[in-house]
Amino acid sequence: MESAETINRGNFKLMAYPVVLFGDESDDDLGVVLRGGYGFTDSFDAEGKIGIFENITFFGGDAEFWVLKNQPLDLSVGGGFHVGLGEGLDQYGWDITFLGSAPIADKLELYGALDIAFNQFDDDIADDSFTWVHLVPGIEYALSSDLDMVAEVGIGLNDDSAHYFAVGLAYYIR
Numbered sequence: 001m002e003s004a005e006t007i008n009r010g011n012f013k014l015m016a017y018p019v020v021l022f023g024d025e026s027d028d029d030l031g032v033v034l035r036g037g038y039g040f041t042d043s044f045d046a047e048g049k050i051g052i053f054e055n056i057t058f059f060g061g062d063a064e065f066w067v068l069k070n071q072p073l074d075l076s077v078g079g080g081f082h083v084g085l086g087e088g089l090d091q092y093g094w095d096i097t098f099l100g101s102a103p104i105a106d107k108l109e110l111y112g113a114l115d116i117a118f119n120q121f122d123d124d125i126a127d128d129s130f131t132w133v134h135l136v137p138g139i140e141y142a143l144s145s146d147l148d149m150v151a152e153v154g155i156g157l158n159d160d161s162a163h164y165f166a167v168g169l170a171y172y173i174r
Contacts, residue, residue, distance in 0.1 A: 001150045001166055003101035003111040003140050004074035006066045007039030007047075008174070017150070017168020019051065029053050033166070043069065049082075056086030062095070073102050082117070093119035095132075107142040115154070133157040134164075146172045 007013045015035040022028045031054075037047030043066040051058040062080025076099045084091040095118065101111035113136040121128040138152025151167040 001033075001035075001138070001152060001168060002099070002170070003109050004066065004076040004099040005069075005101065006043055006064050006076065007037050007045040007172070009039045009042050010174075011039045012173040013037045013039075013045075013047070013170055014173070015150075015168060015170040017166050019164055019166040021053075021162045021164045029055075033168075042066075053086075055088070056084050058082050058084045062097075064097075064099075073100055075100050090122040091119050092122060093117050101140075109140045110137075111140060111152075112137050130160040131158065132161040134161055140170075143169075146174065148172075 001015065001017060013036065017033055019031045019033055020028060021031070031051055033049060033051045035047050035049045037045050039045045044063065046061065046063045048061045049059070060080055060082030062078050064076050064078035066074065066076045068075040078097040078099065079095065081094045082092065095116060097113050097115045099111060099113045101109050104110045115132075115134045115136055117132040119130050119132065133156070134154040135157055136152050136154050138150065141149045143149055148170040149167070150170055152165075154164040156163050
């Protein structure tokens with residue numbers, strides 16, 4: 001739920017959004033995600049996240065580095081971790097995300113990401129690892145200088161990955 005730009009140095013970002021998971025083997029699932037982050041440098045930020053769903057709650061964090069800035073296309077790479085605690089099997093994993101974004105109109109930015117998460121269940125199952133791979137197109141629209149609306153669709157690229165849709169708000173404390 002973000003473009004390739006990192007949070008500005010010294011700024012905080014607070015974000016909340018509902019997420020609808022669909023297309024996997026189970027029923028559709030609605031959850032809510034809360035995030036908070038801080039910009040440490042002009043090209044580096046970190047965020048903490050919590051995702052609450054009916055049968056599982058995810059906790060995690062990530063760090064993002066803005067590799068190519070203020071060009072026709074911005075590029076960044078992020079890495080993080082997550083822990084899922086819920087009914088049945090708990091899980092944990094780490095992920096890597098490649099992001100690209102570009103302005104397409106006044107106050108409107110188009111972004112895309114390739115997100116890969118390497119997961120493992122926390123038990124003694126013989127083959128207990130799985131990978132989520134998503135192609136993620138999205139938009140970010142500036143409602144004001146401190147408030148953005150963000151929307152994206154996650155397209156699961158392998159059998160372990162559910163599709164999803166999310167739309168929410170990002171508030172910046174400058």
